[in-house]
Amino acid sequence: MRKKFLWGIVFILIIAVISAGCSSGNQNSGGNNGNTNAASPNEENGKQPAQKELPPYEITMVFMGNESPDLERVAGELSKITKEKINATVKLQPISAGAWSQQVNLMLASNEKIDVITTSSIFGFSTQAASGHLLPLEDLLAQYGQGITELMDPAYLNAGKINGTQYAIPTNKDMATQGGIIMRKDLIDKYNIDLDKVKTVDDLDHVFQIIKENEPKLIPITTNTTFSPIDVLAFFDPLVDSLGVLPGHDNDLRVENLYEHPKYAELLTTMRRWYQAGYFSKDAATTTEQPYEVVRANRAFSWFNVMKVGSAENQSTRTGMEMVALPLTEAVSTTSNVTGFMHSIPKGSKDPERAMMFMNLLYTDQELVNMLNWGIEGEHYVKKSDHIIDYPEGFDIKSVRYNMNNSSYMFGNQFLNYVWTTQLEDIWEQVDQFNQNAKKSHALGFTFDSTPVRTESGAVNNVKQQFKLGLETGTLDPEKTLPEFISRLKASGIDKIIAEKQKQLDAWAESKK
Amino acid sequence: MKQAEAVKRQSVAGKERYRVTLPVRWKEYRKYSVLFLMMAPGLLYFIINNYLPMFGMVIAFKDINFAKGILASDWAGFKNFEYLFKTRDAWIITRNTILYNGSFIIINLIAALAVAIILNEVRSKLLKKFYQSFILLPYLISMVIVGYLVYAMLSMETGFLNKSLLPMLGIEPIAWYSESKYWPFILPLVNIWKTAGYLCIVYLASIVGIDKEYYEAATIDGANKWQQIRSITIPLITPVIMIMTLLQIGRIFYSDFGLFYQVPLNSGALLDTTNVIDTYVFRALINLGDIAMSSAAGVYQSIVGFALVVVANFITRKINKDNALF
Amino acid sequence: MQAKERAYQWFINAVMALLACMCILPFILLVSSSITSQSMIIANGYSFLPREISFEAYAYIWNDAERIFNAYGVTILVTVLGTVLSLAVTSLLAYPLSRKDMPHRNFLAFFIFFTMLFNGGLVPVYLLYTQFFEFKNTVWALIFPMLLTNAFYVMIMRTFFQTTIPVEVIESGKMDGAGELKIFYKIVLPLSLPILATIGLFQTINYWNDWFNGLIFLTDSRLYSIQNLLNRILLDVQYLSSMDFGTAQDDLMAGLPTETIRLAIAVIGVIPIIAIYPFFQRFFVKGLTVGAVKG
Incomplete structure (x- = not known):
């Protein structure tokens, strides 16, 4: 029996080797074809760009x-x-x-x-x-x-x-975005809410409170797993993947850990306050329902969304009721x-x-x-x-x-x-x-190549997925969970990613000079 | 070419010695040529579909660069495997994978066997057929749809449990999709619901196949139902149980992707109790799109699964040779 | 004794009825929710009795009937052709293996069994199918990868042949001068209907429920099966409505009963497979009875 087993393995190995041979041949020939074909028209065109000859x-x-x-x-x-x-x-x-x-x-x-x-x-x-x-x-x-x-x-x-x-x-x-909130116009009018007074995120408490008190059936803010309020209200350049960011879109090109930034903790506290006040729905961290659908079903008042030219018109079409779009951050191009x-x-x-x-x-x-x-x-x-x-x-x-x-x-x-x-x-x-009026991030044009730290990227993304939405919708208490989140990120190697990103960013800045 | 000549020479030299045996062997093969021909499409299929792609395992050991081509890429050693072992997650996903799949094997076995035995006791032929159809029904549908059924039950704002059942019992709604502690119970439940019916029918089939005389003899000896089950039914279908179980052990490192990804709605808060190797790799890939790393995970799963089957089979052989797979 | 037996039957039937209910209830929830109006679901949640019957989801699907019927056509073609081919190849492979006198039968069995444990991963399979066979965007891409997807079926069938076809029958066939093929075709297959029906049902389910091959090998939506369509609608609804890159008008998504559409398509995808199951069931238990016992 054992002998048969061994023979089986040998046979399989032989087949594997043969097949590897076949496919490698295939691979090479394919590559060559591509190259030769590509090369010949190049020469012709270089000399005489007459289009009819193509x-x-x-x-x-x-x-x-x-x-x-x-x-x-x-x-x-x-x-x-x-x-x-x-x-x-x-x-x-x-x-x-x-x-x-x-x-x-x-x-x-x-x-x-x-x-x-x-x-x-x-x-x-x-x-x-x-x-x-x-x-x-x-x-x-x-x-x-x-x-x-x-x-x-x-x-x-x-x-x-x-x-x-x-x-x-x-x-x-459009090359820039701006964070903001989309709200129902009928309710803004009904309760005479003065939007001119709302300049920052913290000014919104007042608005949500009015809605919560007068319209108990409505969720003041609805969210979705794709974008959390903090993604929308980004005060930083995410440098593509948010693992290592540029706060304030500049920070002298010094890459920082977003999750350790005081402003991040501050935003989380705001979210937590809102969650506890009942401004978010209980399943804010997990719902996949689209915000505009929830609003259309007359179950919510507002949601945070990325602002562009014509946002209010777009969202009004989607929800079937008139909406107002209120920008809360400046327009930045990253x-x-x-x-x-x-x-x-x-x-x-x-x-x-x-x-x-x-x-x-x-x-x-x-x-x-x-x-x-x-x-x-x-x-x-x-x-x-x-x-x-x-x-x-x-x-x-x-x-x-x-x-x-x-x-x-x-x-x-x-x-x-x-x-x-x-x-x-x-x-x-x-x-x-x-586009022209938007601020340009200092790192605009830098794209991070994550392959040197892919082991860490995989692990860090998993940790991020586990905590991010819970924290950023206020479902989890930042007092307790944020430190755990940060230590788990570190254990998975976020510092290595940030160091690599910094290295690439420095090289990029150097080459720009 | 040289090899072929060498073989030829050898065979010429060997002809003297094997003059008697060789033709007999050949004749035997000719006798079975039609049977071999019958097998040809199937064997060819396995070679093409299963054995040829095994060369792809080299990808797991390459620092892949498609500008160079798969085989010309640099060797990476075990670098692609690192992410499966180096992080804290590695322990969680391996633990989850083994515990879930291990418990699925045991729970499903017990549930399916129990239901099969009960079902076999049902006298009415019509009802028996009726039950069988219903039990197998969940097995017929795809996991995507199962995910929807579960969502309809558990959704925080619209789910049947939170909207209808729990309020009736006076219990506060539960955020099922953000409380990881419930999922070690939900997942096995869903898994039983979906697959136990199939296993049950397999076991029922073998129970039906048992000769009635055994039971008649036992009844005459005064054995009660429970004794009959323990000393006739279970021993006689043990071979089937062993085969089904060994097969599942071989796949203990592979998880039903739909069950662990679609059913928990890919909810981050549940990762501690729902993340298994397959979903971990998939999530890592969605973010990174790295083929070498997914190949590494595949190789890891294959080798561990293979080793487990060989070990389990070895143990089975020690206990009872007839029940072993090979 | 009689009374006791009757009580016992009542008890057992009660247990089984309860289990059967648990299996069927989620389907009822699915069907009833698919005919509830979208806003009702969002407001009141899923329930077993639709509070406000609405066929808006089905009406929307009907708008797209061309696509749905086409997908049904593909699914049926692939399922029928795939199951028939699969049965042919499986039984042709399993029969010689079942013959005790077959040379190398143990090695061959192991050769087949081994495929259940090792696989080379997606990329090489894809390379092979698209570069070597040019299966991309053909129905073969939906049929070929699943032809012998489970070596276990070969094993079950081999065991069935081994245990139910008496050697004498085959021997007497040979005596009458029948060739191996004729014996297989005229004697073995007719005796093996139960196992053919069983494996046939499994393969039918596999082909019917497959969406993965379509996801990988098809870009031409005319070849989408029902499952691909379902899967695509589910995924695309998520993607399209969550992306917010556009500055152009977005009224595509507005007004779609997305929640109930998914349920309605799920219903449409499930019903046929449930409908054909009783036709196979007759053979089902018998096929497994003998097949699953190891020989």
Whole structure:
């Protein structure tokens, strides 16, 4: 019996070795193909950029979104534009948000042919770059991306760099956020609440008290597991992952442990006070219900939310009642805001030059961008005036056959977009103003590469998940729990992460000089 | 090539010696060629689907860089395994994994066996069928849906328990999803609800298969129900119990991801009592997207599971050779 | 004696009825909540009796009927094709293993058993399927990975053949000059309906409930099965509504009865599998009876 067992193991090992051999061969040949293909057009193009000489090519664009019935028709129409300009056709490959991490990581790992892909600091951009999935873009950008370099503020463009190498181009959109609170206008009016008097977080006690006393059925503040009030009211630059932050968005570039910061403890005390006063719901730390849904069901009064241009209008549509948006922090632009959505060219691209040309069009070609966002004019939208659009007669958002979920912030240059009748007419001027007026974090453009401390990152994130929401919604008593939280973080190695971050940040600052 | 020649030479040399045996062997194989051919698709499938990907285990030992390719990446030794052992969490997740899965094996065995024995006592054929269908029902649905059912029961603001049942009993609502102390009871309960029905049917099937004569003889000897169960039913279905249990022991390091992730709604406050190796790795990956680390966890689970089965099997062999798996 | 026996039966039936109730009650909660109005659930919580019946969730799904029916089609195709293929491959593999005279049968059994303990992880499997077989965005990606997903089924079937098919029957078949294939097809399979039905049901459940392969191998939503659709809607509702990057109008999510839609889709996903179960049940216990006893 034992002998058989041993033989079994030997046999398995042999198979494993053989298979390893096969796959390695496969791997190499795939890589080589990619390289040779990529290299040849490069030489040709360098000498004579005449566009007609480009061989036909299909650009595969992978982005976060859902399929629409008319997706292929729109891709066909897009191809007509790109065929003429860069002799390439376009294949649109949306991947739904829920499957994004799984599918994209596997697609990248297996080197599938993708020419342009959405990358995001929320979805592991730094790891993707560090594991060699993405191509460096400097040369391509200089040669074929003039439209992008002319358009984008270098401060924003540099946010796509890791350790000095450009791996992604941020989309051109609103680049800053501001924390604030969304409240029901009907109740503000009913109880004559003077919002001019509310300047800081602590001024809100008064508002919540009125609501709690007069509307006992309502939860004064509703929350959700995705964003805690403290995430929204950030007084710091999270440096992407909040493990080691820059308080006040500057702090002379000295990285600090957020959870040891006095201001953090102070905010926690406020949250605890509110929780004990019954301003939060009892399941604030765990509920997955969306705040606007709870408000729409007439069960809550307000929630903390990130403020942007047109926030009040947006949220009023969502809740079906009139809302007011009250900013509580200043508007700041950090790397996280800028790198929320970017375009990258993966290693699997067979023609990175063409991919960059296509990206260039995404930032410069109004017809192309609008078609990608809203579909074909007359079928999926109609023009009301030069740049104002609406659904065609008899269609709405649910029945229109091309719908990208209004994710126009994901594609190239959002400022080229037509404006919907439900939006502010001068929204893009306002967004532009908003961007220009926003304070820029001192570390804007720095992206942390967490791979040198991945062991610690995994452990620290687990600790964070265990305590963060409980503390930041006041469910847990900070007096008792905050010290435990901090000591657990230290035991898991948060100091090592902060030290590594400081090192990278110093190197980054040095290179900027 | 050289090897092949060497083999050839050897076989020529060996021909003299094995002249008699070799053709017989060959003939035997030819006799079974059709049977081998029948097995071919299945065996080929296992080679492709299960054995070929095993080479992927090398990823666990690599400092993976896809610009270089999987095999050309630098070796990392056991660096990818560190996060499974170095932190305080490592102890918690290993403890949770073993305690939960261990208790699932025991509790499910007892529950399923008890229900199977009771079910076997039911006289009415119609009712028996009826019960069987109902008991197996939870096994038919996916964990995602189970998560929803549990949520409908436990939700703080809308759950059936907090909104309807507890107020009737005059008990204050309980924040189930933020009190970790309840989950060591909730999870096994959900697990029993979902899987015990299946195990029960397996055991019932083996009980039905027992020859009626044993019981008749026992009744004549004056044995009561309990004695019959203890000295006939259980010993006779022991082989089935052993097989089912050994299989579960082999998977003791793998947890039902849905049960530990979907059902507690991924609630942070519950991590102390709901975090197991699979969910820990998944959470680490969602944040980091690191393939090498997930491979390391897979290798760790495979090896420990394998070792446990070999040990359990060894012990089983010592006790009763017939009950062993191999 | 008679009275005592009757009381005993009453008691046992009461216990079983209670257990059966516990198994079925959550489903009732699911169904009744799916036909309650969304605002009722948020205001009053889930309950076994809908306080205000509303089919808004089903109406919303009906809007999307094209997608739902398509997903049903995929699920049914994959389940039927997968189960049939799986049964064919499993029984063809199990039968020779069950023959006591088969050379190397122990080694082969171990070869199969070993796959239950070790796996290479997701990445190599994905590489193999997408680069080597080009299964991506085909129904094969939903069928192939689960064909012999559980080596245990091969073991059960082997044991069934070993214990229920008398050697004499096979021998007499050989005497009549039948080949191995013919013996398998004409004699062994007809005697093995219970085990085929049992494994068939297991595989049907596995194929019906699978969402993982779809999550990994499909980007083309026309190939989504019911479970993929359910899973995607669950995940996307969470993601889409929690993201707040957009400055454009967000009325997509406004007005959707998200809570009840999930429940309604869950109901739609569960009902068919419950409906077909009785057809298999006839063979079920018998199949396991003999199959699970180790030989």
